[in-house]
Amino acid sequence: xxxxxxxxxxxxxxxxxxxxxxxxxxxxxxxxxxxxxxxxxxxxxxxxxxxxxxxxxxxxxxxxxxxxxxxxxxxxxxxxxxxxxxxxxxxxxxxxxxxxxxxxxxxxxxxxxxx
Amino acid sequence: xxxxxxxxxxxxxxxxxxxxxxxxxxxxxxxxxxxxxxxxxxxxxxxxxxxxxxxxxxxxxxxxxxxxxxxxxxxxxxxxxxxxxxxxxxxxxxxxxxxxxxxxxxxxxxx
Numbered sequence: 001x002x003x004x005x006x007x008x009x010x011x012x013x014x015x016x017x018x019x020x021x022x023x024x025x026x027x028x029x030x031x032x033x034x035x036x037x038x039x040x041x042x043x044x045x046x047x048x049x050x051x052x053x054x055x056x057x058x059x060x061x062x063x064x065x066x067x068x069x070x071x072x073x074x075x076x077x078x079x080x081x082x083x084x085x086x087x088x089x090x091x092x093x094x095x096x097x098x099x100x101x102x103x104x105x106x107x108x109x110x111x112x113x114x115x
Numbered sequence: 116x117x118x119x120x121x122x123x124x125x126x127x128x129x130x131x132x133x134x135x136x137x138x139x140x141x142x143x144x145x146x147x148x149x150x151x152x153x154x155x156x157x158x159x160x161x162x163x164x165x166x167x168x169x170x171x172x173x174x175x176x177x178x179x180x181x182x183x184x185x186x187x188x189x190x191x192x193x194x195x196x197x198x199x200x201x202x203x204x205x206x207x208x209x210x211x212x213x214x215x216x217x218x219x220x221x222x223x224x225x226x
Contacts, residue, residue: 033213042119042203043159043216056213091158103149104214106158 002027004107006092012113013082021077021110023092031095032075033104034067038088046090049075050097082114118142119206121217129225134191136220138204141185148180148187149214151203159203163189194224 005024013019025032034046045059049069060066064082069075079086089111093104120139128134140148147166151159165171165178165187177190187206191198201221205214 031212035216040218042218043205043214045213045215048213050212059213102147102212103161103164105161106151109158 004092004094004105006090006107006110008110009108010111010113012115015084015114016081018078018080019082019112021079021090021112023075023077023094023107025073025075025092025094026105028096029094029105030072030097031102031104032069033093033095034075034077035091035093036088037091037109043091046077079112082112084114087112087114117217118208118215119204119217121204121220123220125221125223127223127225128194130194130196132194134194134198134222134224136189136191136202136204136222137186138188138206138217139186140204140206140215142206142208143182143185145182145185145206145208147207148178149205149207150176150178150187150189151205151216152198153201153203153219155200191222194222196224196226198222199224 007022030051032049035043037043047067048056064080067077089109091109092107095102095104150163152162153159163178165180171178175192179188201219203219204217
């Protein structure tokens with residue numbers, strides 16, 4: 001079946017502009033996660049959605065970052081007033097109803113470059 | 116102390132040899148442990164997971180978990196050039212649904 005999809009695959013933007021990144025999880029997966037991976041760094045958790053519950057936003061680095069998930073499926077990560085340090089690969093993952101023993105499957109990522 | 120640490124530098128192994136990767140974690144309450152493989156420019160791909168102390172084998176891969184010592188390792192037997200990638204260790208902490216990742220170990224298999 002189809003995996004996690006993300007768009008765009010690459011995004012170049014000027015400092016100060018807003019960007020929107022999209023994630024479409026695996027069908028039937030109710031949990032959705034956003035991570036980012038900076039050059040030479042490990043994956044950093046950003047935000048987690050599960051069904052209709054309030055999202056876990058504990059990983060968002062600043063209030064310029066926000067995310068929403070509509071209809072329990074597609075999610076959009078928005079970065080306002082982008083800064084050069086926001087340059088990274090933004091990865092989305094999904095899983096079946098979450099728990100500590102559940103595997104997460106990743107999409108191909110969006111490479112964001114802020115100039 | 117970082118949640119998940121992978122301290123080894125790049126690992127070069129000859130084709131056919133065993134590659135051994137180690138990972139330590141800080142939270143004793145961690146419940147599940149995952150190894151992801153990431154090819155350059157690609158997203159992480161799940162290759163192994165382990166929940167219980169001991170060994171778990173899947174093909175040429177073996178994951179080993181020692182909760183008392185708080186480490187998890189990955190062995191790759193009969194290493195192939197296609198195994199050349201970065202291997203990420205990830206841990207799911209108790210009461211938490213997000214994964215904490217190490218920085219990864221690069222493996223280079225030399226034909």
